[in-house]
Amino acid sequence: MTYPLLRVEDLTIGFPYGTVVHGVSFDVHPGETMALVGESGCGKSITAFALMRLLPPGARIQGGHVIFDGVDLAAAAPHALRDIRGRSLSLILQEPMTSLNPVLPIGMQIAEVMRRHEGIGKAAARRRSVELLELVGVTDADRRYDDFPHHFSGGMRQRVMIAMAVACKPRLLIADEPTTALDVTIQAQVLELLDDLRRQLGMAVLLITHDLGVVAQWADRVTVMYAGRVVEQAPVRPFFATPQHPYARGLLDASVGHDGEAHYTTRRLNEIPGSIASAAGEAGCPFAPRCPDRIAACRRAPPVLTALGPDHNVACIVAAGTDHVAVDR
Structure with missing residues (x-):
């Protein structure tokens, strides 16, 4: 068993008006590509900036740990961060x-x-x-x-x-929507280049994207975020074969060619009704107002991340049922 190169534990980020990322936890292992997925506004990018301690004015880490190669970046001194950023931990932004x-x-x-x-x-x-x-x-x-x-x-x-x-041959590369402004052909070239470099340099990649086709083709594992919370985590194949969270299923139903094949589907694409909830919003499951599977209990408290099987976790009381246990971080 390999130990994670990066372990994010209960990361919470807030602005003066409220909390926008709630207790996010995930691991990135040496040499793998882990995709952080979700709609615009779900908290992906601000989570990435928090890992580098490059948050925008007014934002701050309110709790949790970011353990990178044995160092807690959330509590590290500024001079230590300057030595890590750009050398062993690097970031590619959306718009070059x-x-x-x-x-x-x-x-x-x-x-x-x-x-x-x-x-x-x-x-x-x-x-x-x-x-x-x-x-x-x-x-x-x-x-x-x-x-x-x-x-x-x-x-x-x-x-x-x-x-x-x-x-400087970093151990972990964070790629925040690295192909957003590029056409499809150039996007494929850039992603192939990143994957080649990952293998040549032996580095891990945290790929932040909303494109499930990219995830299917290039990622090893997936972490899905919604309204500042992690709602599902799984290896790529189980995720695409049997997504467990209603939001993850909705994303797949609304996407074209999400199986990673180079073709367009003729099936009807289904939209997720409503709009994304505020990350600083109400009690209960943030996806409940849009969820086709919601029950009364969904309105009471946010569901905890629960293990359904090996490396497959979901934050949904309906999907988890009563036979599973909360993930112990």
């Missing part, structure tokens, strides 16, 4: 044009990471940066080292972001 510095050549931005964390000289950093650009598929890399972000297409800018993220 707003993440890259528009007034610096892209090569300098890649080299800066290595000079900060590895202490190498300017010439060595340039050589390594060119090698990284070649690794991620940027042609004529030695010349393009001196180009600025606006000289690159969206797909090429995302490749530059990936080169920066893997420059």
Whole structure:
């Protein structure tokens, strides 16, 4: 049994107006790709920023632990975080044009990471940066080292972001919707590149997405979030074969080609009625107002994450029944 590289335990995040992430727990094991899935507004991205301690103004971690390689990042000192971020733990953001510095050549931005964390000289950093650009598929890399972000297409800018993220061979890469602004062809190329790098560098990937086709093809395990809570966790095959939470089933019913095959289905796509609940909202199960399986007990208290089988957990009193036990973190 391998121990998790990252263990998130009861992570709770709030703003002055209320709590938006409630007791989120999940593990990421060495070398795997774990997908964090859900609608926009469910708390995926802010959870990722909390792992890096890069929360927006006003937000703070209210409780829980983020254990990365034996260090609790939620309580780590700022100088310790600076040594970890960019070296053993890296982040790829959604929109590379707003993440890259528009007034610096892209090569300098890649080299800066290595000079900060590895202490190498300017010439060595340039050589390594060119090698990284070649690794991620940027042609004529030695010349393009001196180009600025606006000289690159969206797909090429995302490749530059990936080169920066893997420059120091991190143990865990957090990819927050890394293909959102890209067309389908470029999206596939970027995801294939990430998977190749994962194998070459032996790193784990936390992939944050709402695209179940991406999850089916590239992830090993899935954690589904709704309204700031984890509602289901499972390996990919059991998840797509027999999703247990009504929200997870709704996501699959509303998606095209969620089986990971390269075709479009002719079945009718069913929408989930209503809109996503506020993460700072009412008592009870947050999905209850939209749930076709709800019972009176669903309105009383949020369900706890319950083990249905090996590595398959669900937060639903109807799906769990009475024969299962709460997950002990």
